[in-house]
Amino acid sequence: MNKPQSASDAKTPEQPTETTNFTKARAKLSFDRMIEHGAKMGMPNPLFHCADRAAKATIHIDGKDYINFSTYDYLDINGHPEITEAVTATAKVYGTSAGASRLVGGERVPHRELEQALCDFLGTEDCIAYVSGHATNVTTLGFLFGPRDLILHDNLAHNSLAQGARLSGATRFSYQHNSCEDLERLLKTKRAEHKNCVIVTEGLFSMDGNIPDIPRLIELKKQYNCMLMVDEAHSLGVLGEHGRGVAEYFNVDPSDVDLWMSTLSKTLCGCGGYIAGRRDVVQFLKYGAPGFVFSVGMPPVIAAACTTALKILRREPERVKRVQHISRYFLEYAQSKGLNTGEAQGYAIVPIITGESFFTGFLSARLFQRGIYVMPISFPAVKEGEGRLRFFLSAAQTEENVRKTIDAVIEEMPEAQKMVDRYRAEHPEG
Ligand SMILES: Cc1ncc(COP(=O)(O)O)c(C=O)c1O
Known part of the structure; x- marks a missing residue:
C-alpha cells in the first residue's frame, strides 16, 4: 500500500514559497517553535509519530518499541x-x-x-x-x-x-x-x-x-x-x-x-x-x-x-485498581527522587514539572532517543515557565518501566540543560 500523502506532510510541513496569513500565524504556534528549536539541534520532529499497532505499555514506531506514556487507554481495554x-x-x-x-x-x-x-x-x-x-x-x-x-x-x-x-x-x-x-x-x-x-x-x-x-x-x-x-x-x-x-x-x-x-x-x-x-x-x-x-x-x-x-x-473492577496502583507508584517513585509532580494526586495523569518550554522539549526528545515516549506540554497549554512532561498511566504499565523512565528523566535533565545552553550560545536570536 502506498504511504498516505498526509503522513509525510505531517512530519515535514511543506514550506510555501509565498508567505500566507496562515503560515504567518503558524509561526506563532508553540508546536512549530518546538519543532524548529529541535531541528536546529538535530532533533527529529517529535509530533505525529506514526505507530503501526495498538499502543499499550509500549508503542511501536518505525520498527522500535518505546515505553509509552501517551495513551488514554487507562484500563488497558483497547483491542480487547x-x-x-x-x-x-x-x-x-x-x-x-x-x-x-x-x-x-x-x-x-x-x-x-x-x-x-x-x-x-x-x-x-x-x-x-x-x-x-x-x-x-x-x-x-x-x-x-x-x-x-x-x-x-x-x-x-x-x-x-x-x-x-x-x-x-x-x-x-x-x-x-x-x-x-x-x-x-x-x-x-x-x-x-x-x-x-x-x-x-x-x-x-x-x-x-x-x-x-x-x-x-x-x-x-x-x-x-x-x-x-x-x-x-x-x-x-x-x-x-x-x-x-x-x-x-x-x-x-x-x-x-x-x-x-x-x-x-x-x-x-x-x-x-x-x-x-x-x-x-x-x-x-x-x-x-x-x-x-x-x-x-x-x-x-x-x-x-x-x-x-x-x-x-x-x-473487571481490578483494572481500575491496576491503573490506580501504577499511577500511585509513579507519583511516589518520582517524588522519592525529588522530581516536581505539581499537584498530581496519583490518578492516571502525573506531570513532571520541568519549567522552561525549551528545556521540556529537549528533555522529551532525549527520552525518545532512549526509548521512552512522553509528550512535552508547554505554553500556551500551560503558563510560561510551567512546562512539563505529561505522563499518562495505563493499567497496562509496569513498575519496572516506571522506574526505568524516572531514572532516565533524572539522568537526562542535565543533558537537556546542556542542549539549552548550547542552543542559546549558537542561536542568540532565539
Ligand atoms: C478534559 C477533556 N475534555 C474533552 C476532551 C475532548 O475529547 P475528545 O478528544 O474525545 O474529542 C478532551 C480531550 O483530550 C479532554 O481532555
Whole structure:
C-alpha cells in the first residue's frame, strides 16, 4: 500500500514559497517553535509519530518499541477481543455509518444501548451520545446558555469547554485553578446580574492530575442557584472503587451534578462524547444542540465498542485498581527522587514539572532517543515557565518501566540543560 500523502506532510510541513496569513500565524504556534528549536539541534520532529499497532505499555514506531506514556487507554481495554467481536458483529448488521443525523433517520439500536448502559452505570435519568468529545462540550454549552447567562469555569478547563462558553455568548469568567474561594468571590459579585449560571470543571484535571472539591462545588451551586457541569474525560474509569468517576470518589449523589460529561475516546476506547443528567435537559439537547441535530450519529460500530468497553469495566473492577496502583507508584517513585509532580494526586495523569518550554522539549526528545515516549506540554497549554512532561498511566504499565523512565528523566535533565545552553550560545536570536 502506498504511504498516505498526509503522513509525510505531517512530519515535514511543506514550506510555501509565498508567505500566507496562515503560515504567518503558524509561526506563532508553540508546536512549530518546538519543532524548529529541535531541528536546529538535530532533533527529529517529535509530533505525529506514526505507530503501526495498538499502543499499550509500549508503542511501536518505525520498527522500535518505546515505553509509552501517551495513551488514554487507562484500563488497558483497547483491542480487547470482545470489543473486536462486538464491532465485527455490529458492522455486519449496520455497516460502518449511521448514515444520517440521528434525529432524521440515523438512530440505531447500538446508540440506544450505549446511552442506556451509561445511565445505568452513572445513575442518571438520561444520556445523549455525540459524535465527538470536543464537540460535545462546544455544542452543549453553546446551545444551553446565552447572552443573559453566566459561565464560570476553572482556569485550566479544557479548550472545548472554553470554546463552548465563548460560543454561547454568555458572560464568561475563569476562576483560579481549583479555588472554590475564587469561584465564590465571582458568584458573590456576578451571579445576581445573570439569568442562568453554570459552574464548569473537570473531574480530574488533564494537565495537573488533580481533583476538584466536588462536594464544595455542589454546595456552592445550590447556594447560588447555578448548574454544575463536570467533564469526566479523565476521571471516568479512573476514580472511585468501580471507576464510576468523581461521584463515586466523593460519594456524592449523581443528581447533584446537572451535566455529567465525558469523552468516549479514553477509558471507553471509542470516539465521541456524552452528556448524562436529567431527562428534560437531555431531551432538550437531543432536539436542539446543533452538534447533535446537524451532525451524523456516531458510527454504530463505535457505539457497540463503547458499550462493550463499559461492560468489561463493570465486570473487571481490578483494572481500575491496576491503573490506580501504577499511577500511585509513579507519583511516589518520582517524588522519592525529588522530581516536581505539581499537584498530581496519583490518578492516571502525573506531570513532571520541568519549567522552561525549551528545556521540556529537549528533555522529551532525549527520552525518545532512549526509548521512552512522553509528550512535552508547554505554553500556551500551560503558563510560561510551567512546562512539563505529561505522563499518562495505563493499567497496562509496569513498575519496572516506571522506574526505568524516572531514572532516565533524572539522568537526562542535565543533558537537556546542556542542549539549552548550547542552543542559546549558537542561536542568540532565539
Ligand atoms: C478534559 C477533556 N475534555 C474533552 C476532551 C475532548 O475529547 P475528545 O478528544 O474525545 O474529542 C478532551 C480531550 O483530550 C479532554 O481532555
